[in-house]
Amino acid sequence: MSQSETFHHALYVNDKKCIRCTHCVKVCPTEAIRIVDAKVVIREERCVDCGECMRACPHNAIKIEHDDLELIRKYKYRVVLFPAVFLGQFPERITEDQIYASLLEIGFTHAYEVEQPIEVLKNQLRKVIKANQTDYPVISSFCPAIVRLIRIKYPSLTECIARVKAPHDLSAHWVLKQFAEKGIDPSEVGLFYVTPCVAKITAVKSPLGEKESIITGVINPKQLYNKVMSIAEKVQPIDSSELRKSLTKEGIQWSLTHGETWWQSKKSISVDGIHNAIRFLERLENGHVHDIDFLEIRACDRSCAGGILLSQNRFLTVDRLKKRAKRYPSSEKTAWLGNENFEELERMIVTDEILPRPMLRYGSDMSKAIDRMERARNIMCHLPAIDCAACGAPTCQALAEDMVNGMARMSDCIFIQQLWQNDGKILPQRAFDRMEKKWGVGRFDPDCTKKGAKNEGF
Amino acid sequence: MVKLRYEIEGGNFNRAGNASSNVKKVLKQLNIDQKLIKKIVVALYEAEVNIVAHAYEGEIEVEISPSKIDMVLRDKGPGIPDVEKAMMEGFSTASQKVREMGFGAGMGLPNIKKNIDLLEIETTVGVGTTLKMTKFFDDVTE
Numbered sequence: 155m156s157q158s159e160t161f162h163h164a165l166y167v168n169d170k171k172c173i174r175c176t177h178c179v180k181v182c183p184t185e186a187i188r189i190v191d192a193k194v195v196i197r198e199e200r201c202v203d204c205g206e207c208m209r210a211c212p213h214n215a216i217k218i219e220h221d222d223l224e225l226i227r228k229y230k231y232r233v234v235l236f237p238a239v240f241l242g243q244f245p246e247r248i249t250e251d252q253i254y255a256s257l258l259e260i261g262f263t264h265a266y267e268v269e270q271p272i273e274v275l276k277n278q279l280r281k282v283i284k285a286n287q288t289d290y291p292v293i294s295s296f297c298p299a300i301v302r303l304i305r306i307k308y309p310s311l312t313e314c315i316a317r318v319k320a321p322h323d324l325s326a327h328w329v330l331k332q333f334a335e336k337g338i339d340p341s342e343v344g345l346f347y348v349t350p351c352v353a354k355i356t357a358v359k360s361p362l363g364e365k366e367s368i369i370t371g372v373i374n375p376k377q378l379y380n381k382v383m384s385i386a387e388k389v390q391p392i393d394s395s396e397l398r399k400s401l402t403k404e405g406i407q408w409s410l411t412h413g414e415t416w417w418q419s420k421k422s423i424s425v426d427g428i429h430n431a432i433r434f435l436e437r438l439e440n441g442h443v444h445d446i447d448f449l450e451i452r453a454c455d456r457s458c459a460g461g462i463l464l465s466q467n468r469f470l471t472v473d474r475l476k477k478r479a480k481r482y483p484s485s486e487k488t489a490w491l492g493n494e495n496f497e498e499l500e501r502m503i504v505t506d507e508i509l510p511r512p513m514l515r516y517g518s519d520m521s522k523a524i525d526r527m528e529r530a531r532n533i534m535c536h537l538p539a540i541d542c543a544a545c546g547a548p549t550c551q552a553l554a555e556d557m558v559n560g561m562a563r564m565s566d567c568i569f570i571q572q573l574w575q576n577d578g579k580i581l582p583q584r585a586f587d588r589m590e591k592k593w594g595v596g597r598f599d600p601d602c603t604k605k606g607a608k609n610e611g612f
Numbered sequence: 613m614v615k616l617r618y619e620i621e622g623g624n625f626n627r628a629g630n631a632s633s634n635v636k637k638v639l640k641q642l643n644i645d646q647k648l649i650k651k652i653v654v655a656l657y658e659a660e661v662n663i664v665a666h667a668y669e670g671e672i673e674v675e676i677s678p679s680k681i682d683m684v685l686r687d688k689g690p691g692i693p694d695v696e697k698a699m700m701e702g703f704s705t706a707s708q709k710v711r712e713m714g715f716g717a718g719m720g721l722p723n724i725k726k727n728i729d730l731l732e733i734e735t736t737v738g739v740g741t742t743l744k745m746t747k748f749f750d751d752v753t754e
Contacts (some may be wrong), residue, residue, distance in 0.1 A: 309646060310646040378673070441654060511642070514643050515641045518643050520642055520678055524613065524642055524677065525636070527614050527641065528613070587667035
């Protein structure tokens with residue numbers, strides 16, 4: 155299979171499967187995707203790893219980079235760190251004990267839910283919120299796609315982001331510490347994180363606000379789900395309660411919507427879904443959100459239960475976890491605060507400063523930008539404003555922008571081309587050649603196996 | 613030079629702030645300093661809401677050049693009988709209805725003046741008001 159690494163970060167396009175249908179181009183919330191020379195191209199500086207393109211792709215052509223499960227064999231101690239939403243994937247007839255037992259059967263020596271030491275995070279978040287002197291709320295750093303979105307689209311809000319790491323980082327520190335206490339060499343320990351989304355893969359592979367992640371590898375939950383499902387009801391169940399003795403109500407619900415807010419006494423608000431997030435951040439940046447101390451904001455609808463790499467229904471996942479949370483104690487009742495490691499863990503989960511990285515549509519030189527914007531606005535007089543994406547850009551405005559930045563031409567617009575042909579300004583053959591260059595040779599030949607066609611799936 | 617124009621409907625609070633939000637987006641795309649954008653948008657928002665809250669209709673014209681942004685807001689409305697008073701913090705002629713919607717605290721014009729470099733007000737009672745505001749881009753000190 156030929157796979158070109160067109161996608162930066164953790165995403166790439168399988169060119170064999172991609173038919174250039176522009177679904178991804180149109181849904182990208184930062185207008186990062188274009189079709190160029192018959193290929194899907196992502197502009198790295200604009201991508202926030204939200205995975206909306208993957209969700210929208212009707213041809214399963216967008217893939218993620220993940221580590222092979224076999225990688226775990228290299229380590230003597232093989233730890234699987236998984237989020238509670240992974241457990242929430244399974245039907246209720248499969249017990250927690252069966253899921254834990256299956257993970258160990260698959261080859262891991264230790265299984266931890268990442269939200270176990272959540273009290274450390276909760277406490278740190280409380281401190282950050284209390285210390286905030288600005289008129290703006292503290293913004294949660296939980297969702298890496300949102301953090302990237304803020305850096306590129308709402309740079310002035312970057313300083314509001316809580317400098318606190320994610321649960322997977324916290325639990326990784328915590329697990330390593332436990333191994334160290336037993337005198338185990340950390341090089342013998344492999345930490346494997348089962349990620350619910352693309353953004354968290356990138357967060358592990360190239361973390362923001364810290365030098366490097368201590369996670370060894372990332373595992374695709376779809377792959378692990380299949381493995382667990384195939385053995386869960388056959389495997390000898392174990393009593394796994396010892397493995398999740400620190401798990402709490404708060405931990406189980408942390409990655410769900412309201413997970414960071416329901417226990418707070420401060421005024422807080424929870425926003426989920428990338429488009430809701432954009433609207434809210436826009437409003438916040440306009441200065442029209444008042445009297446909020448904390449903003450929980452996640453890119454996926456239903457937060458991580460709707461994670462792009464999870465295959466099961468998000469509402470059922472939320473339901474299982476909510477029911478499950480009822481059986482667990484509150485984190486305030488666990489022994490974390492008295493724990494001597496508490497303060498050390500708190501120090502470990504503080505990130506470096508997160509800096510803005512504004513997305514500049516017309517370059518950084520202001521007078522040139524004014525000139526380019528003016529030209530783009532002039533071009534818009536001629537473009538049809540149909541936003542069909544048949545030029546390879548998501549909207550007519552995006553095409554105009556690309557044109558003034560030297561990345562597209564007027565003739566990329568099929569309507570303009572038609573007009574030009576009508577006026578005799580361009581020969582039909584030349585117009586066709588351009589279209590073929592953009593979309594690929596043979597792209598418009600009949601194909602009865604495509605989706606919705608006569609022989610679909612053959 | 614980038615020119616923008618918006619029509620403002622008096623009394624329609626649902627759309628109040630749309631023009632200033634759009635101007636903000638344009639300024640961000642032009643890589644104007646964040647702190648300046650904030651000031652410009654605060655001033656423009658206040659002036660926009662003034663039209664919505666007090667006038668029957670109005671328009672906003674914006675011109676952005678490499679050195680400055682000029683904003684002209686013209687409205688047909690009651691005019692300002694005493695400009696000096698209107699410039700005082702806390703002084704407001706807003707109706708009860710407008711106040712109930714969270715506007716009309718008497719901070720409009722004072723807040724505009726605080727955030728902008730040049731401010732000119734021409735007003736005729738019973739006819740309308742024109743506000744001319746300018747912010748220079750070289751001032752990034754404060």
